[in-house]
Amino acid sequence: MGGLMDQNQVFKIKRLDVDTGSRHLVVIHPDAAFELGVVSNDRVKVRGSKKTVTGLVLVSKKIVAEDEVGLPINVITELEEVVGTEVEIHAAEKPVSVEYIKNKMDGMELSAQQIRQIIKDIVNRNLSDIELAAYISSVYTKGMSIREIKDLTLAMVETGDVIEFDQEPVFDFHSIGGVPGNKVTLLVVPIVAEAGLLIPKTSSRAISSACGTADIFEVLANVTFTIPEIKNIAERVGGTIVWGGGVNIAPADDLIIRAEYPLTIDPYPQLIASILAKKKSCGVHKLVLDIPVGPNAKVESIELAKKYSRDLMLVAEELGMVVECAITYGGQPVGRAIGPLLEAKEALAALEGKSGVPNSVIEKAVCLAGMVLEMGGVRADTGRDRAAEILSSGRALKKMREIIAAQGGDPDITSDTIQVGKYSAELISDANGYVVSINNKSIVKIARAAGAPSKKGGGILLEKKMGMKVDRGEVIYTIFSDSRARLEDAVKLANRLKPVDVEGMVLERVLPSGRIL
Structure with a gap:
């Protein structure tokens, strides 16, 4: 390596068996740090023979020798170097x-x-x-102002890759999330694709929910593809359901989401930019956006949902996109199934026309798919009926099998062949009454404790939903898991959180004396 400044700035790479993800960590010896004029949390540039990366300093004399630099696996990979290679390090200025x-x-x-x-x-x-x-x-x-959000969206698009389709216009459907069990994308995409519209759906994995659409569809087929592969599949079959994080589309979004998670905040200007940047990067012209509203959902009031809708449509118009928003009911989970395997099973059952599939899944899917169809030219107010006909005729199922096959899955898979977590526990009611509320956030916590989304078999199957009568000793919901230990943890959490509230029709009895029984 040429052009080195002095020997104190040359270090041999020592591998640290950790992956720090979006964080570039650079571990150096205290004596080396003194020579470089840096302390912990200062920035340095690490220059290899091919690439240079900027990282944050961690000073330690226990991890590395004076002539070594400790680099995590992800940093070594990005540098495209091997252990023992010499790299140059020098102090870097704070970014403007x-x-x-x-x-x-x-x-x-x-x-x-x-x-x-x-x-x-x-x-x-x-x-x-x-x-x-x-x-x-x-x-x-x-x-942020509307102008700032627009500029933020464009900046997120410009710093990543884009997909350019030969067919136009490109349609899409997206839900902002916040409600467990919302597997309707697995119905919307095949319905829309079967109607002849191009819908290359890029989906996310779960951040704080029980599972994202990509986690669910991964039960049925591969979801990780390159941009040319996504383009090929979508144009050949009419639709895809792939993981957006598998390609370099709006990469800032994934990094920002990871930082938002421990803060448990999701700034709505950033949320708008996140949605529209990914859709703009995928060449989407017309988008239907689902905004679930309800207690313990991401959006808890109609007023806030309307504000989201107005701002989203304003920013989209500035970007040359057409967006329609559907404010939907989010007061309880959609359907009965929560968790990757359970939701894939329920979605397939809906496509197969099986009896017993909750109407909330069917009705939400055909209404949202109908909105997309109307944006694509179906006569106004007839989109829902057209979507329902495509679903009930079995043509949506046939299209779904084409998508599954195109993405490397088994097109002959059925809802009956999907096996959920082998360990299960039934949670029963200790009172007679009716289900008066279901806490979405608590349901998600329990499903995650059972293993979802990383362990596909983890999740919850609701036997009772809001308004349904419950007898003492009757099963309210069943928890599934791939692990006995995880199941026990989930049951303990469920007994503490009590996510399903059962009340009798008579809440209290007040006597003439004023005494309450």
Whole structure:
């Protein structure tokens, strides 16, 4: 390697058997740190023979020797170097975007150039975890104008790859999430594709929910493809259900989401940009957006849902996209199944026309698919009926089998052949009455404790939903898991959280004396 400044700046790579994900960590010896003039949490540039990455310093004399630099697996991979290779390290300046983040914290409106620089530094991993959290918090507390959200969306698109389809227009459907059991995408996509519209659906994995659409469809077929493969499958079959994180589409979004998760905040300007950036990157022209509303959902009021809708449509118009929003009921899970295997089973059963599939799944799917069809030219107010006919005729099932085959799955799979987690526990009612509420967030926590989404068999099957009569000793819901230990943990959590509230029709009896029984 040529052009080295002095021997103290050359270090041999030592592999650290950790993957720090979006964070680039660089571990150096205290003596080396002194020579470089850096301390922990300062930035350094690590230059190999092919690439240079910026990382945050961790000073340790226990992990590395003075002539070594400890690099996590992901950093070594990005550098395209091998263990023992010499790399050059020198101090790096703080990114100018940190000042822009401070401006937003002070309530200032950011220019397009400033927003672009922040997103560029996020994608290049130039910001520390604290700085990224500060950016997210500033957007959460200070908000963004429509113009800022538009510029944020464009910056997220520009820093990633895009898919250009030969067929136009391109349609899509997306739910902002927040309600467990919302597997309707697995019905909407084949219905729309069977109607002759192009719907290359890129989906997410779960961040804090029981499972994302990609987690569900992975039960049936592969969801990770390259951009040329996605383009080929979509144009050949009419639709896809793939994982958006498998390609470099709006990469800033995934990095921001990871930082939002521990903060348990989802700033709505960032949410709007996240949705529209990924759709814009996929060449989408017309989009139907599902906004579930209800207690313990992501959006808890109609008023907030209407604000989301207005702002989403305004930003979309600025981007040359047409968006229609559906404010849907989110007061309890959609259908009965929550968890990857359980939801794939219920979705297939709906496509197969099996009896016993909850009407909430069917009705929501055909209404949303109908909206997409109407955007595609089906006469107004007839989209739902057209979607229902495609579903009931079995043509949607046939199209789904084509999509499954195109994505490497078994097209002959049926709902009956899907086996859920082998361990299960029934939760029973200790009172007579009716189900008066189901806590979505608690249901998600229990499903995750059972293993969802990483363990596909983990989840919950609801036997009773809101308004249904329950007798003492009757099963309210069943928890499934691939692991006996996880099942026990989930049952303990369920007994503590009590996510399904059963009440009698008479809540209290008040006597003339005022005494309450």
